[in-house]
Amino acid sequence: xxxxxxxxxxxxxxxxxxxxxxxxxxxxxxxxxxxxxxxxxxxxxxxxxxxxxxxxxxxxxxxxxxxxxxxxxxxxxxxxxxxxxxxxxxxxxxxxxxxxxxxxxxxxxxxxxxxxxxxxxxxxxxxxxxxxxxxxxxxxxxxxxxxxxxxxxxxxxxxxxxxxxxxxxxxxxxxxxxxxxxxxxxxxxxxxxxxxxxxxxxxxxxxxxxxxxxxxxxxxxxxxxxxxxxxxxxxxxxxxxxxxxxxxxx
Numbered sequence: 001x002x003x004x005x006x007x008x009x010x011x012x013x014x015x016x017x018x019x020x021x022x023x024x025x026x027x028x029x030x031x032x033x034x035x036x037x038x039x040x041x042x043x044x045x046x047x048x049x050x051x052x053x054x055x056x057x058x059x060x061x062x063x064x065x066x067x068x069x070x071x072x073x074x075x076x077x078x079x080x081x082x083x084x085x086x087x088x089x090x091x092x093x094x095x096x097x098x099x100x101x102x103x104x105x106x107x108x109x110x111x112x113x114x115x116x117x118x119x120x121x122x123x124x125x126x127x128x129x130x131x132x133x134x135x136x137x138x139x140x141x142x143x144x145x146x147x148x149x150x151x152x153x154x155x156x157x158x159x160x161x162x163x164x165x166x167x168x169x170x171x172x173x174x175x176x177x178x179x180x181x182x183x184x185x186x187x188x189x190x191x192x193x194x195x196x197x198x199x200x201x202x203x204x205x206x207x208x209x210x211x212x213x214x215x216x217x218x219x220x221x222x223x224x225x226x227x228x229x230x231x232x233x234x235x236x237x238x239x240x241x242x243x244x245x246x247x248x249x250x
Contacts, residue, residue, distance in 0.1 A: 023229055028056040029069040030102050031232065034082050036073025047181045049073075055196045080104055087113050088131050089124040091236060092217035095207050096130035097122070099225055100233040109230045116228075120221035121214075134201035134235055137162070138180025140173040140187065141195045147171055152192055159186040170195075174202075203237030215240050216248050 031052045039046035043053055049070070056066055072080075085106060087099040097117075103109040114124045142152065149171060153164050156173045161183050163174040175183045177199065184197040209215045218238055225234045 023227065024059070025061055025065065026229055027102075027232055028052070028059060028061050029065060030082055032056060032066060032069035033073040033080070034084070034102060036070045037075075041070050041074040047184075051184075051197045054194070055198060058195050085109065085230075086127065086131065087124060088127060088129050089117050089122060090130065091117070091122040091221050091238070092120060093207065093209055093211065093214040093238070095122075095209070095218055095236055095238040096133050096203070097221070097225075098131055098134055098201055098235045099231055100235075101228075101230045102232050103230040109228075112228060113225065113231075116221055116224045120217040120224070122217070122221055131201075133205070133237060134203050136177040137200050137202045138175035138177060138183065138197065139200045140175070140180070140184050140197045142171045142173070142192060143195060144169050144171055147192065152187070155187055155190045155192065156183065159183045201233075201235040203235070206237050206239040209238050209240045210244065212244060212247055215244055219248060 032049065035046060035049035035052045039048055041049070043050035053066060053070075057063075082102045082104050083106065085101045085103055087101065087110065089097055089099075091097050099113060101109055101113070110124075117124045144166060149164075149166060152171060152173070156164050159182070160179055161173050161175050165172050165174075173183065173187070180197060180199065184194060187194065209218065218236070218240075222234055222236060225231050
């Protein structure tokens with residue numbers, strides 16, 4: 001899919017070599033807690049919980065952690081009250097950034113995120129200032145080695161998927177925001193087992209970044225945002241040439 005977030009690709013490659021930190025495990029646990037709280041603890045009847053479980057398992061979160069998070073969401077000794085929050089702004093070079101967070105203290109989270117934007121030559125904007133530049137999509141991921149691309153392509157198109165691409169060792173099926181659940185379940189009935197199914201924000205257009213200093217500020221901002229405990233996902237509409245990426249001091 002043209003215009004797919006460069007940042008998501010970089011994170012994906014980075015995850016193959018970096019160990020998953022405790023803070024990242026916490027992000028998955030939070031999503032499990034909220035999903036179970038909103039829709040109940042049975043993944044068969046709670047699509048958000050089901051996709052959260054699949055994503056957590058794919059990242060290596062232990063089954064015991066998953067079970068405890070679901071139990072917390074269902075009320076077992078949990079007094080935490082998380083809210084979904086969206087923050088929008090501009091990184092260096094006018095690159096649009098959308099941050100999805102889950103927090104129990106909105107003032108703390110907003111203050112932290114604003115300081116990160118400022119530190120790396122960007123600015124946090126008002127809600128809606130850049131969100132319109134991204135399309136909300138569904139994305140279902142399959143392992144290439146375990147999947148017949150041609151058969152998957154045909155089945156996905158018949159189920160009204162928007163696009164199918166193969167990159168590295170994965171096949172990604174993109175859907176509209178509304179059709180993610182129906183396409184996921186339809187492909188399962190056809191015998192295709194996905195690794196993850198999730199919602200994404202895909203930029204409509206990308207900004208080419210050719211200045212190394214600007215590129216460094218962008219990457220440092222995104223990494224700092226990702227490291228924050230309350231941040232679940234970060235999306236940006238930049239494109240940095242691989243040769244420049246190799247030169248960056250990050």
